[in-house]
Amino acid sequence: MEMSRGLAADRHVPVMLTEILDALAPSLARSGALYVDATLGMGGHTEAVLERFGEARAIGIDRDTEALRLAGERLARFGDRFEGVHAVNTEVADVLPRPADAMLFDLGVSSLQLDELDRGFSYRADAPLDMRMDQTSDGPTAADVLNTASQDELERILKTYGEERFARKIAHAVVKEREKQPWTTSGRLVEMLRSVIPLASQRQSGHPAKRTFQALRIEVNDELRGWEQAVTSALDSLAVGGRLAVLSFHSLEDRITKRAFATASASTAPPGLPVELPEHRPEFALVTRGAAVPSEDELERNPRSASVRLRVIERTRAKGSQS
Numbered sequence: 001m002e003m004s005r006g007l008a009a010d011r012h013v014p015v016m017l018t019e020i021l022d023a024l025a026p027s028l029a030r031s032g033a034l035y036v037d038a039t040l041g042m043g044g045h046t047e048a049v050l051e052r053f054g055e056a057r058a059i060g061i062d063r064d065t066e067a068l069r070l071a072g073e074r075l076a077r078f079g080d081r082f083e084g085v086h087a088v089n090t091e092v093a094d095v096l097p098r099p100a101d102a103m104l105f106d107l108g109v110s111s112l113q114l115d116e117l118d119r120g121f122s123y124r125a126d127a128p129l130d131m132r133m134d135q136t137s138d139g140p141t142a143a144d145v146l147n148t149a150s151q152d153e154l155e156r157i158l159k160t161y162g163e164e165r166f167a168r169k170i171a172h173a174v175v176k177e178r179e180k181q182p183w184t185t186s187g188r189l190v191e192m193l194r195s196v197i198p199l200a201s202q203r204q205s206g207h208p209a210k211r212t213f214q215a216l217r218i219e220v221n222d223e224l225r226g227w228e229q230a231v232t233s234a235l236d237s238l239a240v241g242g243r244l245a246v247l248s249f250h251s252l253e254d255r256i257t258k259r260a261f262a263t264a265s266a267s268t269a270p271p272g273l274p275v276e277l278p279e280h281r282p283e284f285a286l287v288t289r290g291a292a293v294p295s296e297d298e299l300e301r302n303p304r305s306a307s308v309r310l311r312v313i314e315r316t317r318a319k320g321s322q323s
């Protein structure tokens with residue numbers, strides 16, 4: 001048991017932990033507070049919440065059954081204060097018994113997923129091109145995307161989700177290669193990327209497969225569209241005084257968060273109205289002005305946190321209320 005807890009704890013370092021606990025503290029200190037970790041992962045953030053806020057209970061959602069199993073072992077010592085739920089968080093409101101006092105979305109992939117080499121997330125091992133976070137879903141795998149998407153679609157995926165400069169060349173090579181033999185393994189893809197991406201660029205921009213693998217993972221798991229839906233559902237399921245914290249790793253994720261939070265915290269009064277009527281007052285207020293970033297110290301300790309942005313918002317009045 002002790003070993004399993006150690007294992008889960010060692011497999012993913014929770015990002016911006018102190019900043020998140022401090023930002024959520026006013027809502028978590030309330031008696032019987034409900035904390036929702038909508039991307040449970042290895043349960044690092046949830047463990048810290050349950051330790052620091054002795055009266056809080058937590059619901060942890062993950063689409064990855066292996067993450068749920070490991071986090072479940074790690075959090076078993078909290079008894080019925082913790083409940084794990086296997087679900088996709090796009091409709092988080094449907095999973096909750098009541099509005100949440102605090103909620104966290106730590107978007108993206110976990111170190112567990114990257115480390116489990118046979119799941120195809122890593123370009124460092126030759127494995128089946130799977131990349132589904134939910135191993136029970138019959139959704140498309142990365143191999144399916146490479147074998148069925150049109151060349152234009154592949155180019156768009158690589159350019160938008162991977163910010164890959166050589167998206168067109170790579171998409172062309174993917175289609176040419178699959179005419180010879182369908183894509184099945186990551187090793188062959190890495191080899192092809194090494195041959196297509198100019199050497200000078202490989203020297204400057206890190207591993208040649210990094211951006212393509214990120215793009216495929218985002219497409220396979222429908223991460224950006226999913227996040228657009230999830231953020232609306234999350235805002236809907238916050239109690240008054242409840243806070244939502246979001247850690248984004250990709251600039252497009254952060255843009256979606258920023259836009260959703262700006263809309264939620266803006267007055268709906270028509271322009272030119274001299275006085276704001278109660279029904280036009282926003283239902284939310286921003287807790288972080290702009291996005292918070294990790295400290296120098298954290299960046300040094302955990303390079304994975306390099307691109308992260310934290311935004312926090314609070315529900316200040318009930319949905320549709322006029323008070």
Ligand SMILES: C[S@@+](CC[C@H](N)C(=O)[O-])C[C@H]1O[C@@H](n2cnc3c(N)ncnc32)[C@H](O)[C@@H]1O
Pocket residue numbers: 012013014015038039040041042043044045046061062063064067087088089090106107108109110111133226
């Ligand atoms: C970055 S990790 C979370 C790490 C966690 N905060 C910790 O400290 O251990 C993200 C997790 O969210 C899960 N996830 C990503 N998108 C999801 C979605 N749409 N619905 C449910 N879980 C999702 C992934 O499977 C992964 O386990």
